[in-house]
Amino acid sequence: MFDLRVRLGTVLRVEAADRYRPADGPILLRVTGVRLVLNRPEREEWIWVEGTKVAPRNQRGERTQILVPIRLFSPHSPTH
Secondary structure (H helix, E strand, C coil): CCCCCCCCCCEEEECHHHCCCCCCCCEEEEEEEEEEEEECHHHCCEEEEEEEEEEHHHEEEEEEEEEEEHHHHCCCCCCC
16 A cells, blocks of 8 residues: 555656656656556556646647556655
């Protein structure tokens, strides 16, 4: 069991090191959904976060899904 807290519409900065197999560097993602289907690569709990990339000047970018560790959403995480 885990404690997951994220508000839809929240903009997260996710570093490349905090993504599973990133194709690019850090991204800003406006969250539109979280899939609570756990994946377990590398002995850590990871979840799928869905959203829209935030482009320069706060423009809306492409829709994407990224696999991130649950620790990013802990109540004590620096992203909160």
